[in-house]
Amino acid sequence: VDPHLLRTFVAVARHGSFSAAARALGYTQSAVSQHIAALEADLRAPLLTRRPVAPTPAGARLLEHAGPLLLRLEAARADVTRLINAPRAARLTVGATPLAARSAALARALAEVRRAHPAARVAVRMLPRGEVPAGVATGRLDAGLVDGTVAPTDPLPLPDVGPVATRPLGEQPLAVVVPRDHPLARRPGLRLADLADARWLDAPEAAVPLGRLRAAGGAGGPDGFRPALRYEGTDPEVLLALAAAGHGLTVLPLPFAAGVATPLGAAVVPLTAPQLVHRTELLLPAAGPGDETGPAGALAAVLTAA
Amino acid sequence: VDPHLLRTFVAVARHGSFSAAARALGYTQSAVSQHIAALEADLRAPLLTRRPVAPTPAGARLLEHAGPLLLRLEAARADVTRLINAPRAARLTVGATPLAARSAALARALAEVRRAHPAARVAVRMLPRGEVPAGVATGRLDAGLVDGTVAPTDPLPLPDVGPVATRPLGEQPLAVVVPRDHPLARRPGLRLADLADARWLDAPEAAVPLGRLRAAGGAGGPDGFRPALRYEGTDPEVLLALAAAGHGLTVLPLPFAAGVATPLGAAVVPLTAPQLVHRTELLLPAAGPGDETGPAGALAAVLTAA
DNA sequence: CCCGGTTACGCTTGTCGTAAAGATT
């Protein structure tokens, strides 16, 4: 399982074609063909069907491994390189998940950084949850903000792409968003277990994923929290509008939901049990001790102080 | 960052010698030297000091990446191979952490498996927590039992070494173990926040790690839950004896602690807040759907039914 | 017959082992 072969394998699978992958990688079709043949010989199994080019079951399984594997490889390389050329250019790129990017702390911290480092090129990049840790580990981001729903005592479950430092930035209570005229809208609070039979908005990128609710909801078993409509976007306001229109329930951080719910015709009911919080965490490349210099260090210092 | 080079790099770092690593890997010293030189040229940084042979800071950082990286590689290989040669030999090797191995469910399930598959070689291997997921992913284990302390709603945080399936097996309340004559021994229950200033047993392999308590304890900040004595073993009974002798407090699953505390002179006080549970989970290689055949499938079926 | 993947073959490059040289205690 030579990483080079793996790289061309994923390229072929992505492009659905040997020749396209070859172009993308700067190889000849022949080389790509040889790579795939070598992989298949190594694992003693066909990984792709030709004509049309598509992964076999074994190939699909290998693909699941390939992504994280290549990511970790890149992260290792980037991490050591970063340790060597310690003082980097005066630029700061921060990645953030949609909800985390709305954090007031981030805006304040960025202002502080720009004041302290006027020459620094500061950029904020909005990314899906999975890509923020990857970006920080591979050095494409200097820092990341991720949010997630967990019990108050537990750390955010992040895909481990290598040694990264995390610092909690803040926790917010959660709320269920329902249409204004919904029978539950007037309740003072709701328990997740009572909502297992409702129809939900499935929005893994914009809100708390249904699987998470199912795991936390207790009652309802594996059949609870059925999705009614799937929203694949990342904008929580769109999601809230969908909830207001009656397409299903959703769970969002209470302060955010309360801020925009009323004009959209939605009601916001605090989630009282089980006790879950929406936490935002700062992700930094795990640097040596005392590496609090430059824009990234300043950002960390400001955010942590808040 | 060729995995082969990485492999010899970790071997050299482990053995503290080029020649010893060469012997262990079946290479000549010369080849090992060339490997290290190639790695250092690739990353443009010295990774090892020679004479004595020890990792430089950059090398140490690379070592942190190397282990998980090589593990994932092996896991990918093993996982695809397992998918190819689906029906494996009639043997079942189960790995378990010390506390999980004591689970009555495991003993019962093993009895069931041995009845249903009398010819199968069944083995149980006690392993430190970190090695069970690795063993399952790399195919050295057919199944694993891990335990950990989390909030009731959250999954166990496991190092992700690839796609593995987890199933919760059972949850137990936690208890603080104190000497019988300790002032807290007569309390009906204890809150973690009240215990931040006490002295604790630091036993990451045998009990709930102190870092976990610190994160969950809220009060006390980063200075709470100071370790008084470190126990690096894995036997929870030894730990309980240490707690009884007044070397420090510790947190263990209540049913286990209650079972052995009294004869050892310890008192067991339920932990009432924050709400944490000790959960045991079954780990299985993420197989295709309907792969419930053979001893491993039987074990999973029995354990899950319980 | 055309498009796309495979196979054959030669060349370059990389990798390992042997052996001599260099460095450090």
Added chain:
DNA sequence: AATCTTTACGACAAGCGTAACCGGG
């Protein structure tokens, strides 16, 4: 001086590209 790492060099294999060869629409 002894031990351990590095360097030099030759043999061999691996990897890529060119080009010829299939196999399906």
